[in-house]
Amino acid sequence: MIRLRENTDLREMTTFGLPAMCGRLVEFSDPVNDLPELDRRGLLDRAVLLGGGSNMLFTAPAPALTVIHPANDSITVDKTPDGQAIVTADAAVVLDGLCHTASQLGLWGLENLSGIPGHIGGAAVQNVGAYGVELADLVDSVTCYSRKNHRFVTYSKEDCQYGYRDSIFKHQEPDELLVVCRVTLRLQATPRLRLGYKGLYDTLCERYSLDRGNPQQYNITELLKAGISPLSVRESVMSLRDSKLPAPSETGSAGSFFKNPVVAAETLEAIISRWKEKSGPAAPPLPYHMLPGGTAKLSAAWLIDKAGCKPFTEGGAALWQTQPLVIVNLSGEATGADVVRLEKAVISQVESVFGVTLTPEVIHI
Numbered sequence: 585m586i587r588l589r590e591n592t593d594l595r596e597m598t599t600f601g602l603p604a605m606c607g608r609l610v611e612f613s614d615p616v617n618d619l620p621e622l623d624r625r626g627l628l629d630r631a632v633l634l635g636g637g638s639n640m641l642f643t644a645p646a647p648a649l650t651v652i653h654p655a656n657d658s659i660t661v662d663k664t665p666d667g668q669a670i671v672t673a674d675a676a677v678v679l680d681g682l683c684h685t686a687s688q689l690g691l692w693g694l695e696n697l698s699g700i701p702g703h704i705g706g707a708a709v710q711n712v713g714a715y716g717v718e719l720a721d722l723v724d725s726v727t728c729y730s731r732k733n734h735r736f737v738t739y740s741k742e743d744c745q746y747g748y749r750d751s752i753f754k755h756q757e758p759d760e761l762l763v764v765c766r767v768t769l770r771l772q773a774t775p776r777l778r779l780g781y782k783g784l785y786d787t788l789c790e791r792y793s794l795d796r797g798n799p800q801q802y803n804i805t806e807l808l809k810a811g812i813s814p815l816s817v818r819e820s821v822m823s824l825r826d827s828k829l830p831a832p833s834e835t836g837s838a839g840s841f842f843k844n845p846v847v848a849a850e851t852l853e854a855i856i857s858r859w860k861e862k863s864g865p866a867a868p869p870l871p872y873h874m875l876p877g878g879t880a881k882l883s884a885a886w887l888i889d890k891a892g893c894k895p896f897t898e899g900g901a902a903l904w905q906t907q908p909l910v911i912v913n914l915s916g917e918a919t920g921a922d923v924v925r926l927e928k929a930v931i932s933q934v935e936s937v938f939g940v941t942l943t944p945e946v947i948h949i
């Protein structure tokens with residue numbers, strides 16, 4: 585079914601809760617019939633997709649913009665004889681609801697991604713990640729409607745070209761518009777723990793009163809004997825998230841506003857020397873994580889904090905004090921323009937202290 589509304593404010597459909605006027609909102613629930621129909625009527629031309637609206641910033645009113653909002657939300661689960669489960673979820677399935685369903689069924693894979701707002705369609709575009717897992721680790725295929733080719737296309741995981749918060753769906757030609765309709769995931773019916781994130785491992789050891797042991801060798805056997813399950817990992821993830829991130833129901837945000845910068849090894853040395861020079865010998869060492877291929881990932885939150893940005897505000901927009909990577913609609917009355925001013929102020933301050941240019945993770949419209 586197709587539902588069309590003119591001149592709509594999308595404020596309630598985005599987690600930032602900022603004013604977001606668009607010229608036309610088109611919702612559909614039956615991709616097979618509705619998308620070719622919308623295509624024929626030219627409604628997919630230069631349109632923008634909106635899923636759960638948890639990673640989008642509408643910077644200004646957009647009276648000429650058409651926004652397409654999938655509303656199809658069925659799930660199927662097929663267990664295979666080799667201990668896997670093929671889970672197929674329509675684009676508008678709520679990611680956290682899917683994490684809950686899979687965990688309740690005893691399926692491993694999605695539990696570390698618990699608590700991330702938004703829909704599975706948006707998650708497959710953004711390649712969401714948390715606590716050592718990215719959606720790409722679980723994707724089997726993604727089915728889309730291509731406006732350019734006027735047909736449905738299924739992308740294998742390799743076709744999706746997943747990277748850090750990146751996928752082929754973020755690099756489309758202006759006339760292309762790939763509408764993600766369905767995502768197929770491969771989950772495991774047998775235990776497959778991902779405990780590389782130390783905070784999560786520590787929380788689970790506490791929960792099961794286990795000795796953390798040698799940090800290089802996780803006590804996975806002991807955790808399994810103690811009865812660890814996808815549901816208990818999910819609960820631990822949720823409690824870790826609650827302690828750091830704003831609850832979307834209380835404070836508007838789009839989660840991490842900036843990406844963690846990835847720099848070449850020589851650039852890393854220059855950044856470290858610059859930081860030592862600026863801050864003196866007693867300064868805390870700059871944290872980084874070496875990646876395969878010799879590049880280094882820096883912590884954007886640490887850079888923002890140490891550059892002194894935490895007190896910055898612009899209109900109703902501010903940084904979340906326990907996680908300054910998150911820009912929040914603190915007053916509830918912020919505008920897209922406030923957020924953009926704050927974003928620019930943070931980028932400029934981090935650049936002047938570290939010589940590193942932050943790039944936003946949040947999609948700007």
Ligand SMILES: Cc1cc2nc3c(=O)[nH]c(=O)nc-3n(C[C@H](O)[C@H](O)[C@H](O)COP(=O)(O)OP(=O)(O)OC[C@H]3O[C@@H](n4cnc5c(N)ncnc54)[C@H](O)[C@@H]3O)c2cc1C
Nearest residue numbers: 633635636637638639702703705706707712713764838839
């Ligand atoms: C409090 C909070 C915490 C968060 N924590 C995390 C976290 O831990 N890890 C993480 O990775 N992210 C996190 N996020 C960011 C966000 O939740 C994810 O990026 C999420 O997957 C976006 O999904 P969505 O459905 O809301 O997409 P939207 O925000 O609606 O859209 C995101 C992008 O995907 C496109 N898109 C959406 N649906 C479709 C579709 N069906 N077809 C084609 N394109 C589409 C949009 O056009 C846009 O470009 C957090 C956000 C908030 C508010």
